[in-house]
Amino acid sequence: MSLITTEWLEKNLFKEDIKVLDCSWHMPNTKRIGKDEFLKEHIPGAIFFDIDKFSDPLAKFPHTIPSADLFEKLASELGINNSDHIIVYDSLGIFSAPRVWWMFNYFGHKKISILDGGLIKWKNENKKIENGPEKKFIKSSFKCITKHEMLVLIDQVKENINNKKFELVDARSRGRFNGTENEPRPNLKSGSIPKSCNIPWTECIDPITKCFLSKEQLQKKFEEININKNSNVVFSCGSGVTACIVAKAFEIIDGKKFSVYDGSWTEWASQ
The missing domain is CATH 3.40.250.10 (Rhodanese-like domain)
Structure with missing residues (x-):
């Protein structure tokens, strides 16, 4: 529960x-x-x-x-x-x-x-x-x-670009992910990590009730980016907060293998 x-x-x-x-x-x-x-x-x-x-x-x-x-x-x-x-x-x-x-x-x-x-x-x-x-x-x-397996570090994300072991899902807005919208943190460029995909966290929440969407609705969100409950998924965002919303959405659809890239875009874009 x-x-x-x-x-x-x-x-x-x-x-x-x-x-x-x-x-x-x-x-x-x-x-x-x-x-x-x-x-x-x-x-x-x-x-x-x-x-x-x-x-x-x-x-x-x-x-x-x-x-x-x-x-x-x-x-x-x-x-x-x-x-x-x-x-x-x-x-x-x-x-x-x-x-x-x-x-x-x-x-x-x-x-x-x-x-x-x-x-x-x-x-x-x-x-x-x-x-x-x-x-x-x-x-x-x-x-x-x-549970160390629930946390992913930047070196693992770098290695995954050429040797794919997991799907990387970014929870930021589509504008920030695509580089067309400014990051809320000053002097931080927008954009995305190579070979990552995007489910904005706001699209997992009902805008009126502020509750999570139904299991069936969330399942469709993941299917749109070719992810199912058996996928191994890492979630990222700006600084590790909203990544956990989409991680929770994945758990709602019975996803088992998930972790969070804690440094997220703030760390990646600061390299």
């Missing part, structure tokens, strides 16, 4: 093993701050998960996955236990929460779900909202079991 409904969460919200994480993050050019918005409104009992904080502080590129040691430390400070059923959501419906879903999967957490439609759907249904800081939580002792 890696995708849950607002109805399910409302019924199970206050169960002891449920931890709800507000993973709201916004592109730098939007001038929006996830934590500020969390303080104004969030799902009752939610904890703010700072994607920028849960990144390698020494990395050259944004959102680089942190070490297992750092992830354990930060997750423990939030009171997260390995036995918890973690529910992740964000304020845009589906945007940054899948990144956190992927991170917990990468570090071996078994019970992790995305709230389909996120805070937008929750609010549209007039469900309860609270404001202010999180309640105090007891520090835990979270432990990682890293």
Whole structure:
């Protein structure tokens, strides 16, 4: 149950093993701050998960996955236990929460779900909202079991151009992928990695409900670029966030072999 409904969460919200994480993050050019918005409104009992904080502080590129040691430390400070059923959501419906879903999967957490439609759907249904800081939580002792196969590095992407071992799917907009639209990060050229293909993350989401499209609709998206559930697929984007939306869409169609190129276009275009 890696995708849950607002109805399910409302019924199970206050169960002891449920931890709800507000993973709201916004592109730098939007001038929006996830934590500020969390303080104004969030799902009752939610904890703010700072994607920028849960990144390698020494990395050259944004959102680089942190070490297992750092992830354990930060997750423990939030009171997260390995036995918890973690529910992740964000304020845009589906945007940054899948990144956190992927991170917990990468570090071996078994019970992790995305709230389909996120805070937008929750609010549209007039469900309860609270404001202010999180309640105090007891520090835990979270432990990682890293699944290294879920992460791909730049050397593997380079090698794949001439010795194809996986399909590379870019989640950015078609304009950014084709080089006709500016990147949101200053001084970064647009374009695409050789032999990659494109499924914009926005095309996996219903524009009205902000939920994922149906399994059948998503299947057609992948079939259009000759990918099926048995393909070995690596997902990329600008900095590793929206890649995880399309990775989640692939999992919805029962795709098994998928990973994320964490450096994504920001790293590739900076060479």
